[in-house]
Structures are given as C-alpha cells and as structure tokens.
Amino acid sequence: MVETKDIEYVAKLAKLKLNDSDKEKLIPQMADIINFANRISELNTEGIEETNHILNMSNVFREDEVKTSYKRDDILMNAPQKEAGCIIVPGVNN
Amino acid sequence: MEYESVIGLEIHAELSTKTKIFCSCTTEFGGDVNTHCCPICTGMPGTLPMLNKKVVEYAVKAGLAMNCTISKFSKQDRKNYFYPDLPKAYQISQYDLPLCKNGYLDIEVDGATKRIGITRIHIEEDAGKLLHNAWGNGTLVDMNRCGVPLIEIVTEPDMRSAKEAHALLEKIKTILQYIDVSDCKMQEGSLRCDVNVSIMPKGSTTFGQRTEMKNLNSFSATEKAINFEIERQKEVVEAGGKITQETRRWDDETSSSYSMRSKENAQDYRYFPEPDLLPIVLDDEYIEGIRTSLPELPDKKYARYIESYKLPEYDANLLTASKDLSEYFDKAVNLGATPKAVSNWILGDISKVLNEESITINEFKITPEKLVELISEIEKGTISNTAAKSVFEVLLTEDKTVEEIIKEKGLAQVNDESAIKEMVERVIANNQKSVEDYKKGKTNAVGYLVGQVMKESRGSANPQIINKLIVEALNNL
Amino acid sequence: MELCELTAHELGKMLRNKEITVPQIVESVYKSIELKDNDIKAYISLQKEEALKEAAEMQKRFDAGEDLPPLAGIPITIKDNICTKGIKTTCASKMLQDFVPPYDATVIEKLKAQGAIIVGKSNLDEFAMGGSTENSAFMKTRNPHNLECVPGGSSGGSAASVAANETILALGSDTGGSIRQPASLCGVVGLKPTYGTVSRFGLVAFASSLDQIGPITKDVEDAAILFNAICGHDEHDATSVSMEHPDYTKALEKGISGLKIGLPKEFFGEGINSEVKEIVLKKVEELKAKGATVEEFSIPSIDYALSIYYILASAEASSNLSRYDGVKYGYRTESADGLNELYEKTRSEGFGPEVKRRIMLGTYVLSSGYYDAYYKKALKARTLIRQEFDKAFTKYDVIIGPTSPTTAFKIGEKSENPLEMYLSDVCTVPVNIAGIPAISVPIGTDSKNLPVGMQIIGKAFDEMTILKVAYNV
Structure with missing residues (x-):
C-alpha cells in the first residue's frame, strides 16, 4: 500500500514540493497506478534475462578527436541567471 | 584499550584523453569558464552521449596494471542526484558491472611489503566546478569539467594506517603515470580521494562502523584526515559513544572534519542501466593486445x-x-x-x-x-x-x-706523475704540521694534503695518483 | 481544390511539371492555418516569415532546373519536442516555454538537407506524456473531425495539422503510441519505425528505450517518402542502427496475395469498443479477399504490456526530466531561499500534473527497496513480450489489430482519471516494448463519423512489409 510517507519520500527524491491538496489527490492516484503496475508480479520471469536494450548491439564508440566547442553565448543563451560567464545559483555552502 | 584502524580508499583519477567521455569537447585544463562546452556536456534537452573509445582503453590499461580481471561484459548506469555541477542531474557511471574488478597492488611500508586488494575500477564522467561569487552570495557554475572522463578505483578495506593509505596513493599515482592514462595532478583536481575509516579493538576481526570522508585534495591531507578520524573515533568510543554511519568533509585549513550527512539522509541514487548507451563487450584479443x-x-x-x-x-x-x-x-x-x-x-x-x-x-x-x-x-x-x-x-x-x-x-685531469710529484713535494714542504700529525698516526692528515694538492692543481690532478704519491712521500720521510 | 489539401508526392510532381510554385504551396498552408487554427489549435509556434523566404529560395533552385530531393519545397510540421536551432522548442511545458535550442535535431538536419520547409511547431501533451494533447501547458488541440473531441496524443498537434490540411507532412514521436493513436483518431497515417532506425538525437527524451520519431501523413506514400528522408545511422545516437535502408517507396505495390496475417485475440478483447472491432475485422476480411491468409493467435504477455510500459517509461522519464531544475535553462521560480527550494519550487511550478505523476511513479519504482520488484521485473517481462512477438513473426508477416480501443473521445472525458487514460494505449504500447515497427492507417468511420485506425505491426526492420500492407488497405 502506498502511504503518505512513501509519497513524501519520493517527492523529496524527485525535488517536487507537494502541498496537502496535491497529496490528497496524488495518493489515491498513485495507489491505483502502482497497484496496476504491480500486476507484473503475476508473471513468471524465472530464468528470464532482463532486456536492458532492445537492440542486440554493443561497443558503439566515438574516436577521441577534438571538435570545436560551442560559443559560451550559445551555451548560456537559455540560462535564467548568469554572471561572469557562468550560470549563477543560490549559494552552495560546501 | 588499543585500537586498530581499518581503511579503504575510493580514488578518482581524470583520464588524459583529448576529448570528454561523451562528447568531442576538449579536456584541456584551464580554459575560460564555459568555453569547453557543447549541448551534450551541458545536458541540453534532446542530447545523447557517445562513449569515447579511448576511455575504455585507458580504464582497461589501469585495470591490467593493477592486476584486475577485465570484464568481458560491462555496462553503464545512471546515478541520479541533483546538484548544480551536474547538468543532467544524473551521472553516467557504472554500477553492478564495472570494467575491471578483483585486482591488487603491493605497497612497502617500514620495510615490509603488504598486498592491498583493488575491489573494482569503473569509468564515469566528472562534474563541473562551482565557484564562489565574489560580488554576491550566489554560486557560479563553470561546466568546462563536466564530462571529463574519470576512473574510480575502489580498494578493499585492507589498510591499517594512514601511512599505508599514503603509500597506496603514491603507488597508484606512479602506476597511472607509468601507463600514461592520467597525469594525476592533484592541484588541478585530476586525482581525488575519498576514504572510509573504522576502528576496532586490536586483534579483532569484526570491523567497526565506518565513516566516509570526502574532499581530500592532497596525499598529505589524506594522511592527516585519516589520523584525525582515527583519533576522533577513539575518543567517541572511549567516551562510551557509538560511531554513526555518516559522510564527513575534511577541511584542510582547519585540519578537522565535520559531518555532511548522516545515514538517515543517505542518498538514494536510483541507479538503473543507461538506456542511451550500449554494453561494452571485450574479447581476449582486445584485452591481451592492451596487456602487451x-x-x-x-x-x-x-x-x-x-x-x-x-x-x-x-x-x-x-x-x-x-x-x-x-x-x-x-x-x-x-x-x-x-x-x-x-x-x-x-x-x-x-x-x-x-x-x-x-x-x-x-x-x-x-x-x-x-x-x-x-x-x-x-x-x-x-x-x-x-x-x-x-x-x-x-x-x-x-x-x-x-x-x-x-x-x-682546461679541466682535463693531469695524470702525469712527474708533474703531480712536483706539487706533492711543494705541498709537503709547506705543511709540516700535517706531516707531523701523520707521523703521530693521524692518517686523516693524508686527506688534507690531497686536498691541498688538488687545490694547487685547480682540481685537475688525478686524485688517485695524488693519494698514491703523498703516501709514498710521507713514508719515505 | 487548395494546394494544402494535397499530398507531398502530388505536390512534388506538380512542382517538377512547373504547374505550381513553392511559395504557392506555403501560402496555401498558412492560409489554411489562419482560417482554422483558432479552432484546432494545432500549433504552438509558426515560422511564416522564414518559411516564405525559404520557399522563394527553393523555387529559384527549381527554376534553375536543379534535380532536387523529394521533399524539396514541401511544408512540414514538427512536434514541439524535436529541437530546432533558433526556434523555440517547448515540449508544451511551462518548464521550457522560452527554450531556444542552439542546435538542430538530426532529423531536422536531414529535412533541411532535403529542402523541406518547416511550417511551425505543433502542440503535444507536456513532454509527450498523454494520449489526448490535453496535457499541454498552453492549450488543448481539437480534433478536426469534431471540435469537441480530442485529437489523441501525444502528437495531437501534428496529427490534427495534417488532418486539417494545415500542413502537408508532420513529424511526431512515439513512446507508447503517440504517433499512431492520434493518427488513428484524426484519420491520417502514422508510422512508428523500428527502434534505432531514426536518430533520437535532438528529440527531447521521455523514455529513451522506447522513444522513436516517425511520420504523420495524409497517405501511405507520403509516409514512405518521409521515412526515407529521416531514417539512417547517426553517429550522435549510440542506439542508432547502422544498416542499408531500402527505398521505402518501393514497398508501394498493389497485391498482397500469400500474405500471412496474425490477429492476436488480446487486441480484440473486452476493453476494445465493439464498433471499432467490427470495422477492423471487416477490413481484415477485405485483405483476406485480396489473397491474404488470416489466423487468430495469442500473445499472452500483452495483457501485462501496459504495466510494464508505465514502469519502464516512468522510470526513464523521472531520470530524463531531472535536468529541468531551473539552473541551466528553462523556467526558474521567482524567488527561492536556497538551492533546495530553488529545485523544488521550480519543478513544482514548471511541470504539469501528469508529468509530476509520472516522475513520482518513476522515482518510486527506482527507489531503494522497490527496484527489483518493479523496474528489474519489468525489464524481464520486456524480454517475455519480445520473445512472444519474435515467435509470432516466425508464423506471420504482419500482426493486425485496432490502433486505439476507441475513436476520438470528448475533451475532458478522461482527464480526471489517469489510469483510464493510460488504457487507451493498450494496443500501441506492446509495439514500443518490443521495439518493432507499426503503422496506423485510416480504415473508415464509426457511427459518430469519427475515424477508425487499423494498426499493422511488422517485425524489426521490416517497414517494407507494413508499408506494403498499409498501401493495400
């Protein structure tokens, strides 16, 4: 069963702020969806390999050759706040 | 009570490839902020990683040099966490199938050789750099280092002193430099280290609760931090306290550490296989080629x-x-x-x-x-x-x-005995005190006389010949 | 007849016969948009000025007698989760409402190289999560066949623009049915290619192991032409397959005698509207009459496909959407006390409810203690589905069923119940899980005069066969 504390824990991990009315709405919805997802527990997957990739490929590499980087202006053109050629965020203590 | 400390290391070394791990931006150190960047390494929407071939090669080299088994099948995983130096909000690393595992290195401390186990070596991407904003109270983000390739070397908890940990670090640095995969410049951050420390009563086989210490930017800081942590743990235990599982951060300026987060706030990284990158499959031919x-x-x-x-x-x-x-x-x-x-x-x-x-x-x-x-x-x-x-x-x-x-x-040595003999005679004549000393049995007077002849010849006379001639001359007096 | 009502292959012919000009086509398309898009709301942004300039350039090249690629001078609409250099790419999210990519997606580079003309960027469910385009942060797109109905989703804007003749061609993206389901609900053709055939570089990721870009067009021939233009290996996408692609227009031949069709009973079960079922089965009968053999069979694990899909897709999405944190680009909350609050406020204000739900679900299934029961188990179950499809394709050339369990539903009808909305992906999701290709073709209308689509599923990399069957429908 999904409980309030599960939802709060997950929201914290996902960096989402939920107010009480969000939670009230979300908890039954999540419970429904998780319950539905949980149907796969009925499947017998003993001895079955996981499909990490649907393509049967491996060793896709790039050569170690330098290409010109982007202009700083293009890299920062969408930054919400910038200063001294950098993105700026609220102070990080350590 | 006497205690024994148990130490394990996690070492991050930047690989000296020309380009970043997942894009073609340069890895060069010291560029202007945010100029070694592209949409891929800055995590822009829609971009995808493409693995640098050399990263695999260098990591395998390191693995072989540290006596590891190289995985025939290995994959990359996402480690999810939020931090401003991590643009995608996940780091592409390796979780359960690292490239190299089960190696060892021998270190020498106080004349004794000790074998330290290398648990694993995996490849991952570096994060960016956070700079303190001198004018305001914000933090500036420079993404030049985002995506620089790293190997993380994890050791077994086989070390019992800070000295051993230091010796292992030196060893690893030397090896990485020998095989030319990392320049290991600590001042540029290309070699960094986290340590795990616990203590137990001497002779015990059960390890105590360990703590993790981060931000060790030099070998001497590492040694100091370990010793500090051992002492701290002893004090806690002796005062009847319990060591709690936590991550601590070393502050080199004050030579002390403080708690960063406790177990309750332990990170849940939600690792899962990176869907954008395919497995790395290595055959014997490839591995042996690198070995040779x-x-x-x-x-x-x-x-x-x-x-x-x-x-x-x-x-x-x-x-x-x-x-x-x-x-x-x-x-x-x-x-x-x-x-x-x-x-x-x-x-x-x-x-x-x-x-x-x-x-x-x-x-x-x-x-x-x-x-x-x-x-x-x-x-x-x-x-x-x-x-x-x-x-x-x-x-x-x-x-x-x-x-x-x-x-x-005119520095050519004079080997002509007759020329040297002249000088010897002159020196003996002028240093009767030394001759007397010699006669009294003070043999070191010979050295002084040789020096005088040497001086006379402006360093050009063959000292062996001088020595021979002086001894002869003295004995003939 | 207006030029905007024609197909790419018809317009191509007329351009080469000098019956029409590129600016005439482009003008016609924008005229249609001006006339209809106030009602339909297919577009988030338009590129009229640029497009007209490009049209004039392209016409010069036609006039100079250049031998131009099939898409030269043809207007195309791009789903707004595909990055276009210098053109806002919003993903229909407040989070990216002002985001301008400094680079082009690989498919956009390919289209530009062909001389196709970008009309504008089309509406979608926020970050492609949804089946009705109601989850757009900006507006709800309406179904051209009935303005009270949804166009399907998530590529609802692309499908509606094609159906309303507000464009000639469109690109969509399909993670669990987002090309095929809106194509079906809007009565147009939608192709979801084999995973790995079209580069994902520049497609804003929803679920990386399932996402694929594909054509939404007025007929099968246009789908083949557009697929020709966008498929192929890309050195920027590690999951892009390096292979020789045939000329897909060569698939467009009449005659399907000897074709072996499999009908999985799971596609004709309880959840499927009986009228839809009937119309699809009637069409299958017609194919039989043309010489195909038809057999019913079962893919038992399909019943679990939706569960598998919502675990895998949400998990990947929770990670893919973590980068929207207010730091580097996109929305940032007005004021925040410290970094953590910046993250939480930005993400809570910037994402809509459906996106948040999926991030929550995805975070949950990946979190410590639940990974094995959900994510790992779903990866194993994915293997089962793949194996069952593999087995089916040893017996059948194609697998056929409805694309959507219902025809277009009313706006607002399902938006309060997420799980019910998820069920509308029941026929399309297994295809993404198996990584195989499928095409939705319009096969008629129901009693409410709403289009019904039929889904033709092929084996991996066999787009030729499904295009051929679709062409014969």
Whole structure:
C-alpha cells in the first residue's frame, strides 16, 4: 500500500514540493497506478534475462578527436541567471 | 584499550584523453569558464552521449596494471542526484558491472611489503566546478569539467594506517603515470580521494562502523584526515559513544572534519542501466593486445634495477617512484653508462637542481646523452669528480658538449706523475704540521694534503695518483 | 481544390511539371492555418516569415532546373519536442516555454538537407506524456473531425495539422503510441519505425528505450517518402542502427496475395469498443479477399504490456526530466531561499500534473527497496513480450489489430482519471516494448463519423512489409 510517507519520500527524491491538496489527490492516484503496475508480479520471469536494450548491439564508440566547442553565448543563451560567464545559483555552502 | 584502524580508499583519477567521455569537447585544463562546452556536456534537452573509445582503453590499461580481471561484459548506469555541477542531474557511471574488478597492488611500508586488494575500477564522467561569487552570495557554475572522463578505483578495506593509505596513493599515482592514462595532478583536481575509516579493538576481526570522508585534495591531507578520524573515533568510543554511519568533509585549513550527512539522509541514487548507451563487450584479443602494450611497471623495474644493475634498494625505490626519472635513468644506462654512477648523479646533483628550480626531469637541460658523456669522461680519468661538477654547472646553462667545456676550462685531469710529484713535494714542504700529525698516526692528515694538492692543481690532478704519491712521500720521510 | 489539401508526392510532381510554385504551396498552408487554427489549435509556434523566404529560395533552385530531393519545397510540421536551432522548442511545458535550442535535431538536419520547409511547431501533451494533447501547458488541440473531441496524443498537434490540411507532412514521436493513436483518431497515417532506425538525437527524451520519431501523413506514400528522408545511422545516437535502408517507396505495390496475417485475440478483447472491432475485422476480411491468409493467435504477455510500459517509461522519464531544475535553462521560480527550494519550487511550478505523476511513479519504482520488484521485473517481462512477438513473426508477416480501443473521445472525458487514460494505449504500447515497427492507417468511420485506425505491426526492420500492407488497405 502506498502511504503518505512513501509519497513524501519520493517527492523529496524527485525535488517536487507537494502541498496537502496535491497529496490528497496524488495518493489515491498513485495507489491505483502502482497497484496496476504491480500486476507484473503475476508473471513468471524465472530464468528470464532482463532486456536492458532492445537492440542486440554493443561497443558503439566515438574516436577521441577534438571538435570545436560551442560559443559560451550559445551555451548560456537559455540560462535564467548568469554572471561572469557562468550560470549563477543560490549559494552552495560546501 | 588499543585500537586498530581499518581503511579503504575510493580514488578518482581524470583520464588524459583529448576529448570528454561523451562528447568531442576538449579536456584541456584551464580554459575560460564555459568555453569547453557543447549541448551534450551541458545536458541540453534532446542530447545523447557517445562513449569515447579511448576511455575504455585507458580504464582497461589501469585495470591490467593493477592486476584486475577485465570484464568481458560491462555496462553503464545512471546515478541520479541533483546538484548544480551536474547538468543532467544524473551521472553516467557504472554500477553492478564495472570494467575491471578483483585486482591488487603491493605497497612497502617500514620495510615490509603488504598486498592491498583493488575491489573494482569503473569509468564515469566528472562534474563541473562551482565557484564562489565574489560580488554576491550566489554560486557560479563553470561546466568546462563536466564530462571529463574519470576512473574510480575502489580498494578493499585492507589498510591499517594512514601511512599505508599514503603509500597506496603514491603507488597508484606512479602506476597511472607509468601507463600514461592520467597525469594525476592533484592541484588541478585530476586525482581525488575519498576514504572510509573504522576502528576496532586490536586483534579483532569484526570491523567497526565506518565513516566516509570526502574532499581530500592532497596525499598529505589524506594522511592527516585519516589520523584525525582515527583519533576522533577513539575518543567517541572511549567516551562510551557509538560511531554513526555518516559522510564527513575534511577541511584542510582547519585540519578537522565535520559531518555532511548522516545515514538517515543517505542518498538514494536510483541507479538503473543507461538506456542511451550500449554494453561494452571485450574479447581476449582486445584485452591481451592492451596487456602487451603496457610498459614495464614500477615493481618490475624496481626488481630489475636491483637484480641487473645491483642498485641499492634505496636508489631503486627513488628512481622507480617517478616514471620520468626512471625513463631518464634507463636511457642513460642504455647508452652504456655505469648504472650506479647514473643513479648517483640523478639522485644527487640532478635532483638538487630539479628541486631548486621546481622543474621536472623532462624540463631539465642536460640530456641523458650529455650525462653519459660526462660520466664516461670521469671513468676514463679525463676529468676528476670535482672538475665534473664544474662541467655540470656549465651544461646547465650552455649548449656545449662535455668535451668543449673540458677544453675551454682546461679541466682535463693531469695524470702525469712527474708533474703531480712536483706539487706533492711543494705541498709537503709547506705543511709540516700535517706531516707531523701523520707521523703521530693521524692518517686523516693524508686527506688534507690531497686536498691541498688538488687545490694547487685547480682540481685537475688525478686524485688517485695524488693519494698514491703523498703516501709514498710521507713514508719515505 | 487548395494546394494544402494535397499530398507531398502530388505536390512534388506538380512542382517538377512547373504547374505550381513553392511559395504557392506555403501560402496555401498558412492560409489554411489562419482560417482554422483558432479552432484546432494545432500549433504552438509558426515560422511564416522564414518559411516564405525559404520557399522563394527553393523555387529559384527549381527554376534553375536543379534535380532536387523529394521533399524539396514541401511544408512540414514538427512536434514541439524535436529541437530546432533558433526556434523555440517547448515540449508544451511551462518548464521550457522560452527554450531556444542552439542546435538542430538530426532529423531536422536531414529535412533541411532535403529542402523541406518547416511550417511551425505543433502542440503535444507536456513532454509527450498523454494520449489526448490535453496535457499541454498552453492549450488543448481539437480534433478536426469534431471540435469537441480530442485529437489523441501525444502528437495531437501534428496529427490534427495534417488532418486539417494545415500542413502537408508532420513529424511526431512515439513512446507508447503517440504517433499512431492520434493518427488513428484524426484519420491520417502514422508510422512508428523500428527502434534505432531514426536518430533520437535532438528529440527531447521521455523514455529513451522506447522513444522513436516517425511520420504523420495524409497517405501511405507520403509516409514512405518521409521515412526515407529521416531514417539512417547517426553517429550522435549510440542506439542508432547502422544498416542499408531500402527505398521505402518501393514497398508501394498493389497485391498482397500469400500474405500471412496474425490477429492476436488480446487486441480484440473486452476493453476494445465493439464498433471499432467490427470495422477492423471487416477490413481484415477485405485483405483476406485480396489473397491474404488470416489466423487468430495469442500473445499472452500483452495483457501485462501496459504495466510494464508505465514502469519502464516512468522510470526513464523521472531520470530524463531531472535536468529541468531551473539552473541551466528553462523556467526558474521567482524567488527561492536556497538551492533546495530553488529545485523544488521550480519543478513544482514548471511541470504539469501528469508529468509530476509520472516522475513520482518513476522515482518510486527506482527507489531503494522497490527496484527489483518493479523496474528489474519489468525489464524481464520486456524480454517475455519480445520473445512472444519474435515467435509470432516466425508464423506471420504482419500482426493486425485496432490502433486505439476507441475513436476520438470528448475533451475532458478522461482527464480526471489517469489510469483510464493510460488504457487507451493498450494496443500501441506492446509495439514500443518490443521495439518493432507499426503503422496506423485510416480504415473508415464509426457511427459518430469519427475515424477508425487499423494498426499493422511488422517485425524489426521490416517497414517494407507494413508499408506494403498499409498501401493495400
């Protein structure tokens, strides 16, 4: 069963702020969806390999050759706040 | 009670590839902020990673040099967490199937050899750099380092002292430099270390609760931090307290550590297989190809120097601790110089110059070829050791051959016995006090007299001949 | 007849016969948009000025007698989760409402190289999460066949623009049916290619192991032409397959005698509207009459496909959407006390409810203690589905069923119940899980005069066969 504390824990991990009315709405919805997802527990997957990739490929590499980087202006053109050629965020203590 | 400490290390080394791990931006250190970036390494929507071939090669090299088993099948995973230096909000790393595992390295501490297990080596991407904003209270983000390739080397908790941890770090640094996969410049952050420390009563086999310490930016800081943590844990335990699982951060300025987060706030990284990157599958041919391309590693070189060149352990140890010094040494010896003579020069006068000028042997003006010339002139008896030092001084600044300098400065050694005899007679005549001393049995008076003759000849007389003639002269008095 | 009502292959022919000009086509398309898009709301942004300039350039090249690629001078609409250099790419999210990519997606580079003309960027469910385009942060797109109905989703804007003749061609993206379901609900053709055939570089990731870009067009021939233009290996996408692609227009031949069709009973079960079922089965009968053999069979694990899909897709999405944190680009909350609050406020204000739900679900199934029961188990179950499809394709050339369990539903009808909305992906999701290709073709209308689509599923990399069957429908 999904409980309030599960939802709060997950929201914290996902960096989402939920107010009480969000939670009230979300908890039954999540419970429904998780319950539905949980149907796969009925499947017998003993001895079955996981499909990490649907393509049967491996060793896709790039050569170690330098290409010109982007202009700083293009890299920062969408930054919400910038200063001294950098993105700026609220102070990080350590 | 007496305690024993248990230490494990996690070492991050930046690989010296030309480009980043997942894009073609340069890895060069020291560019203007946010100029070594592209949409991929800055995590823009829609971009995808493409793995640099050399990263795999370098990591496998490191694995083989540290006696690891190389995984035939390995994959990359996402480690999810939010931080402003991590643009995608996940780091592409390796979780359950690292490239290399189950290796070991031997270290030497206080004359004893100890084997330290290497649990695993995996590849991952570096994060960006956070800079303090001098004008306001914000933090600035420079993404140049985002996506620089790293290997993380995880050791077994096999070390029992800070000294052993230091020795292992030195060993790893030396090896990475030997195999040319990382330049290991701690001041540029290309080698970083986290330590896990716990204590237990001496003789116990059950480890105590460990803590993790981050932000160790030099070998000496690591050693200090470990000792600090051992003492801290002892104090806690002796006061009847319990060690709690936590991550601590070392502050080198105050030489102390503080708690960053406790177990309750332990990170839940939600690792899962990276869907944008395919598995790395390596066959024997590839692995053996890299194995045969490895250079001679420090342990082997050390043994060879002692066995083949009869160098003292002390010399062999110092020479092999640096890839560049040992290469310089090898070159000189391969040109035919006597190994011990080369070693003496490198560990003596050359090291002194390197220290004084804060340069590496690669920047050192005197080539192995010239050093060999110099040594050979000494061995042939053309110049004395004293004269050789003068030649050495000139070689440091001028582009001349050893022969030219000897000629110009008139440093060629005088081997003509009759010429030396004249000087010996003169010196004896002028130093009757020393002669008296000698007669009273003070044999070290000979040394003084030899020195006087040497002075008389301006360093050019062959000291062995002087010695012989003085002893003869004194005995004939 | 207006030029905007024609197909790419018809317009191509007329351009080469000098019956029409590129500016005439482009003008016609924008005229249609001006006339209809106030009602339909297919577009988030338009590129009229640029497009007209490009049209004039392209016409010059036609006039100079250049031998131009099939898409030269043809207007195309791009789903707004595909990055276009210098053109806002919003993903229909407040989070990216002002985001301008400094680079082009690989498919956009390919289209530009062909001389196709970008009309504008089309509406979608926020970050492609949804089946009705109601989850757009900006507006709800309406179904051209009935303005009270949804166009399907998430590529609802692309499908509606094609159906309303507000464009000639469109690109969509399909993670669990987002090309095929809106194509079906809007009565147009939608192709979801084999995973790995079209580069994902520049497609804003929803679920990386399932996402694929594909054509939404007025007929099968246009789908083949557009697929020709966008498929192929890309050195920027490690999951892009390096292979020789045939000329897909060569698939467009009449005659399907000997074709073996499999009908999985799971596609004709309880949840499927009976009228839809009937119309699809009637069409299958017609194919039989043309010489195909038809057999019913079962893919038992399909019943679990939706559960598997919502675990895998949400998990990947939770990670893919973590980068929207207010730091580097996109929305940032007005004021925040410290970094953590910046993250939480930005993400809570910037994402809509459906996106948040999926991030929550995805975070949950990946979190410590639940990974094995959900994510790992779903990866194993994915293997089962793949194996069952593999087995089916040893017996059948194609697998056929409805694309959507219902025809277009009313706006607002399902938006309050997420799980019910998820069920509308029941026929399309297994295809993404198996990584195989499928095409939806319009096969008629129901009693409410709403289009019904039929889904033709092929084996991996066999787009030729499904295009051929679709062409014969």
